Amino acid sequence: MNSILIPTDFSENSNYALEYGSFIAKAKGSRLIILHITKDQASVSAQLNATRKLPFFKGMDVQILTREGKSISKTINRVGIEFNVGLIIMGSNGVSNVGELLLGSNTENVIRKSQFNVLTIKHKMLSLELSTVLFPSDFSPESYQVFETVKSFADMFGAKIHLLRVVTSDRKKGSKTIDEKMNTFIKHFKLEQGSYEKVIYNDKTRELGVLNYSIDVDIDMIAIGSHGKGIVRKLVKESISQDLVRDTFKPILTVRF
Numbered sequence: 001m002n003s004i005l006i007p008t009d010f011s012e013n014s015n016y017a018l019e020y021g022s023f024i025a026k027a028k029g030s031r032l033i034i035l036h037i038t039k040d041q042a043s044v045s046a047q048l049n050a051t052r053k054l055p056f057f058k059g060m061d062v063q064i065l066t067r068e069g070k071s072i073s074k075t076i077n078r079v080g081i082e083f084n085v086g087l088i089i090m091g092s093n094g095v096s097n098v099g100e101l102l103l104g105s106n107t108e109n110v111i112r113k114s115q116f117n118v119l120t121i122k123h124k125m126l127s128l129e130l131s132t133v134l135f136p137s138d139f140s141p142e143s144y145q146v147f148e149t150v151k152s153f154a155d156m157f158g159a160k161i162h163l164l165r166v167v168t169s170d171r172k173k174g175s176k177t178i179d180e181k182m183n184t185f186i187k188h189f190k191l192e193q194g195s196y197e198k199v200i201y202n203d204k205t206r207e208l209g210v211l212n213y214s215i216d217v218d219i220d221m222i223a224i225g226s227h228g229k230g231i232v233r234k235l236v237k238e239s240i241s242q243d244l245v246r247d248t249f250k251p252i253l254t255v256r257f
Contacts, residue, residue: 020089022057090110131157162217
C-alpha cells in the first residue's frame with residue numbers, strides 16, 4: 001500500500017481520521033494524500049497550513065491538495081484513482097465549514113460507490129494500536145476474496161483475527177454446518193493456532209451481534225465486506241454494512257469484492 005487518501009473538512013472527526021491515518025501510514029510506510037474539496041482555495045489556506053503542521057505528521061511523507069467537485073464522493077474516487085491509493089480513510093459525521101459537505105453521508109457514498117477499500121473513523125481513538133481485528137462473515141465463497149485483504153492487513157500489525165458468525169435464532173439447527181464452514185475456511189487460509197479466534201455468537205440481529213461482540217472483547221477494528229457492482233450475493237447485506245458505519249465507535253474497514 002504505497003498511498004493512503006484521507007479527505008478532510010477540518011472538523012474534529014476529520015482530524016481523528018488524520019491522526020489514525022498517520023498511525024496506519026507509519027506502520028505501512030505509506031504516503032498520505034490529504035484532500036480538501038472546496039470552491040475557494042484562498043478561503044481555506046490558513047486551515048490547510050494548520051493541517052500541514054499537525055504534530056502526528058512530523059517526519060511523514062504527506063501531500064495536501066485541494067479539488068473542486070459537485071459530487072464529494074465522485075471527487076474522492078477520482079483522486080483515489082489519480083494517485084493509485086490502496087486505502088481511503090474517512091471521518092464520519094464531520095460537518096464541513098463549506099456547508100454542503102456532511103462527511104457522514106458522503107462516507108456511506110464512498111463505501112457504496114467507490115472502487116477502494118475504506119476505513120471509517122467516528123471518534124478519537126484513545127489508543128493507537130491494532131492488536132485485534134473482527135471479521136464477521138457468513139463464510140460463503142465471496143468471503144474468501146474479502147479475507148485475503150483482511151488477513152494481509154492484520155498480518156502487517158501482528159493482529160489476532162476474530163472470525164465471527166452471528167446467528168439470530170436460539171435453535172441449534174444448522175450450527176454443525178456453520179462450524180464445518182468455518183473450519184474449512186480456517187484450513188483454506190492455513191491459519192495457525194493462536195492467530196485467530198473462532199466464534200459463533202447469538203443475538204437478535206447480525207448488526208447487534210457484531211456490535212455487541214466487538215464491545216465485549218474490546219476489538220480494535222472491524223473488517224467487513226462491501227458489495228461491488230454486479231455482485232448478487234453479498235457477504236453481508238448492504239444495510240448492515242452502512243448501519244455499522246453509522247452506529248459503532250470502532251474503526252471499520254470495508255473491503256471491496
